[in-house]
Amino acid sequence: MNHMWTFQRVGGLDQVVFKNTNDIINLSNLDPKLWVALSCPTTGLNFDERTLALLDVDQDGRIRIPDILDAISWTNDKVVSFDKILQSSDILPLNQIDTTTQQGHKLVVTAHSILANLNKNQQDYLTQDDVQQSIKINASKLYNGDLIFPPSAELSSAMQTFIQSAIKITGAEKDMSGQDGINLDIATTFVHNLQTWLQWQTNISKTQTPFGENRAEIWKLVQILKPKIDDYFLRIELAQYAPQAQTALNVNEKYIVPTENGLLSDEALAELPLSKIDTSSSLDLVNGLNPLWKDKITQFKSLIASSLTNPDQLTQSEWQHIQTSLEAYTSLINTKPEMVQLKVTIPPTGSIEDIPAKLIANMADDKLLTEFQQMVEQDNKTPISASDVLILEKLVLFHKHLYRLLVNFASFSDFFSLEKTAAFQLGKLYIDGRCATLCVAVDNIAKHAVLSNYSELCLLYCECTRHGQKQLIAAAITAGQGDLLIEGRNGVFIDNEGNDWDANVVKIISKPISIQQAIWEPYQRIGRLITEQINKWASTKDAEIEKSSAQVIQNPENKFDIGKSVGVFAAIGLAIGAIGTALATIFQAIFSLSWWQFPLVIIGLFLIISGPSVILAWLKLRRRTLGPLLEASGWAINGQVKINLLLGGLLTSKAQLPANAKRNLRDPMRIGTKKPIIILLLAIVIGIGITAAWFWHKGYLHQFFEPQKQQQITNNSNTEKEK
Structure with missing residues (x-):
């Protein structure tokens, strides 16, 4: 409780910093509420699978705080100094093993035996590969120190039958080679059950009946x-x-x-x-x-x-x-003894009733059990014991991976460092000119989306396939725009091992992606609205023209009547006049402003149109969190773990040309007038427009439009009288 901790405020949380060995050793005294994660799954992680399996002692598929604390305590008891743990070294120096204990001395002897078998007598350290090779070599031997025997051809036929029957009736364990075998507990239980069954059958046979x-x-x-x-x-x-x-x-x-x-x-x-x-x-x-x-x-x-x-x-x-x-016989049969059941890896598939009575009597004899006990004693004297090899494997793996687990569990320093890959980041998704690095594993998309929706992240759920394999991921898009992010788009997912997967977007959770998107979104909505209205109007007019053309063809007497259309043309003229008057009013108001007021008007229009969208997006972007996304993938997280604008921009990178690249703006496939001519024509049009507006403002053009306007009113009046 007197240990001095150091915390770093990151992602809205106070995260513990591991500065030295004492920080790790004293983790048992740290309040669990100050750990970033409380538990995590053993699957779907960018982490060594064997290490996770060793941490998951109860084999429930989850890693919790007590599992990590037990691993720290176990490792601390086996090594001389905990300092090397902070380096996450691939090698375990043999001088780091504590030889002051009997087990530590035995581990060093086993380590030297492993190196000798691998012809590495001069090597004074162990690696994970060394241990794996030793396990493979020993697995092929009958006496390999694992105290488990499969029905090997090296054994007598009677012993093979004994082991096979025990596997079928009592269950089995996996030996180092991966085969099903039995240990002494299984063999003893098997023989005990056989003897119990045999005694019951003897009692039944002694029961007197007239049949x-x-x-x-x-x-x-x-x-x-x-x-x-x-x-x-x-x-x-x-x-x-x-x-x-x-x-x-x-x-x-x-x-x-x-x-x-x-x-x-x-x-x-x-x-x-x-x-x-x-x-x-x-x-x-x-x-x-x-x-x-x-x-x-x-x-x-x-x-x-x-x-x-x-x-x-x-x-x-x-x-x-x-x-x-038959009452006495029935009573004895109803007292069938219960067989002792063991908790084994491979459950039994049969019962004693399936074994012939003669074979039961043969195997119930203690002779085969005594022979099996002698085999176990001989296996236990093997120089390279399987149990010691497994302890060395566990020590090597914890020595290498324990620190990385801590900075991805007690804190998320790997995630916020931006130079490393967090344990929950599975790879990179390339799509729509962007690269998303926050990609997490997904088991069920529908179930995952319910909780991850609260993260306020724009998520792409992708089905990734490669060589017949399939996996589901959720990728967070935190930069750029989302116009072209639609279901059905294809991309490429690169996992952390460099394997490329075909990715297909099957579901999207739409959320604000960036401020840039919020700025242009109102204009894009207006543009889409105008386009939809124009398309709708054009479709309607096209249908009307097609209908009227069909009527003319069917009835040639329906000819065009200019007199009936005078009112229509007059209405169109009035509309054009009204539009012209409105434009004139707008231009008059604009040109009545001073030069310094023009920027203020533009800024005001921008704030009116884009302001609400930007403010709303900014508020939502500030609420982006990592917690619900990981919770949906099976984690238990303390707090929200916020993703600010800076971090969001770094988690998704957009396509950019290299710093020393040259860009040729001349597009050989471009059709139309050359760029200088377009610029010149555009300048002329703008100039004419500004000049016309200025003349209108000064009143020079009124004399041209007033007579026309008066004439138009007269024509409209005459038309009304005729009607």
Whole structure:
């Protein structure tokens, strides 16, 4: 609690800074509320997968704060100094292993044995590759120190059968080679279950019944036939009690009518009585039986014939006697012992009942178990123990990756450094002349979009494919404009390993991207509105012309009447006059301003048109956060982790020419007048317009327009009188 922490305010959060070894060792004393992340998934990360698997001790697919603290404590107990952890070195010097403990000394001996097997006797350090090669070499050996034995061909046939049966009945674990095998716990449990089962079968065999060796088969048939035989005798008693109900107790005619396919339904027949119901007190085991039950009754008859007075008839008392004779046998069968179950990686696929009795008796003998125990003892004496190799692998990986995990979990310094790639950044998406670097993994787009919408980021959900593989990503677009970002567009996704994937946009969450977009968006909306109206007007007029042309063709007498169109032309003239008057008023107001007022007018118009859009976009851009985006991908984040305008502009880069590049503005494919002529004509038009406006302002043009305007009014008046 007395440790002096250093925090950096980044992304709206106070993030811890790891300046030295003590900062890492004392992380257990840091309030969890001051960690940037509380948990993260083990998939969809730009991080070493094996390290994540070792951190996920409970194998629930998530990494939490206790998992990281346990890894720090475990590593600190194995090394001399924690200083090398801050360097994220690929190598683990052997002198960094603490040899003051018995386990540390054994690890150093194992490390030297690994290097000797790899012909690296002069090397005084271990790498992840060294450990992986050692695991591969040992995996091919029967005695490799993992204390797990698959049914290898190197073993005797009896031992192979023992291991295969144990895998099927009790379960298995993966050995170093990846094969299914058993350890001593599985073997011991397997033999114990066999002995328990064998003792139960012995007790059953000693149970006295009048049926000898046929008791098991008779007992199974009794369990199957009991409901039907009991039903038959009950119907017999009812028929004897109420003879008038005998017809109702037998088969109703409607139940034996063939179905549409011409066949009788087995399900319907199975529910019918076992035999014809009459007043007799016995069941005829030969004649009149339900076809679906006849085979089982015949088999039952052959087994119990010696116990019947009449081998073709079964009385109710004889049926009760058979069941009574099997009560002790039934009671013992119902006390079937429960087999001990182990928690194993590979669950069992069979039961002891599938094993022949003779084989059970052979494997239940302690001889095979004793032989397996000797194999385990020999494997445990292997110079390079698998357990020690795994500890060395874990130490090498934590030594290399633990610090990077901390700066992507306790803090997000890798993300805000802009020089490194954060663990959740999967690669870069190139699309529409831009490169988006904030790309995260997505499992379900619909579910992901619900939460990520609160990040206020413009997101492109892309389906990426490569060589038959497919993955889903969400890319944040934080610079440029979004006019051409539409569903269905294609791009290229480059993962962190340099592999290129074909990316197709399948969903877009539209949000403000930049201030530049907000400035031009009102003008683009006005332009789109004008274009839509012009297109609508043109379409309407085209339809009207087509309709009128069709009418003229169909009826030639409908000719154009100039008299009827005078009013239309007069209205058009009035409209043109009104537009001219409005323009004149605007120009008069403009030219009445002083020179210094022109910029203010332009700025005012800009603020009126673009101001609201810019303010609204600025407010939304300030609310952009990383938290909801990562939460949607399975993270648990403390706070929002804001993305400001500067960071947003850096996360998405736009296409720019190199600093030393030259640009040739002459486009050989351009059609039209040369640029100087266009500029000259444009200048002439602007000059004429300004001159005309000035003349109008001075009143020089009034004498030309006033007579025309008066004449137009007179014409309109005459037209009205004629009407």
